Amino acid sequence: MRDSLIEALSRPRNRTAAPTPYDCLEPSPSDDKHLQKPRVIERDAGSDETLAKRLLLVVRLDQETSAFFIPKSKHTLTVTNPDSQKVVFKYDVPETQKPS
Numbered sequence: 035m036r037d038s039l040i041e042a043l044s045r046p047r048n049r050t051a052a053p054t055p056y057d058c059l060e061p062s063p064s065d066d067k068h069l070q071k072p073r074v075i076e077r078d079a080g081s082d083e084t085l086a087k088r089l090l091l092v093v094r095l096d097q098e099t100s101a102f103f104i105p106k107s108k109h110t111l112t113v114t115n116p117d118s119q120k121v122v123f124k125y126d127v128p129e130t131q132k133p134s
Contacts, residue, residue, distance in 0.1 A: 058099055060092040105130045 061068040073092065078085035093099055102109055104127060111123045 058094050058096065060094045062092075103127055 057070065059070040059072070061070050062073050065071075072086075072089040074086045075088035075090050076086065077083070078087050095103070101107075106129055107127045109125055109127070111125065112120060113123075114120045
């Protein structure tokens with residue numbers, strides 16, 4: 035099964051404004067403005083503070099996005115930067131741990 039989490043996050047969600055991939059992001063608890071944006075884990079070495087080496091996307095699950103985490107499912111996550119750099123990450127969701 036091939037899916038793109040970013041594409042799913044971009045689908046219209048019965049909102050009046052145009053949807054963005056950030057609509058499903060959970061705001062950082064340390065952000066006073068509660069903006070829905072990626073969290074910077076590691077900044078890029080250099081003077082430009084708008085660049086980062088590592089980002090963390092914390093997705094608020096709903097009916098559409100929860101399908102990406104069904105136990106034993108397989109997915110492909112594709113992320114494309116504004117300058118067209120692309121990374122593809124394939125992942126398998128493990129079977130949930132059963133209580134003993």
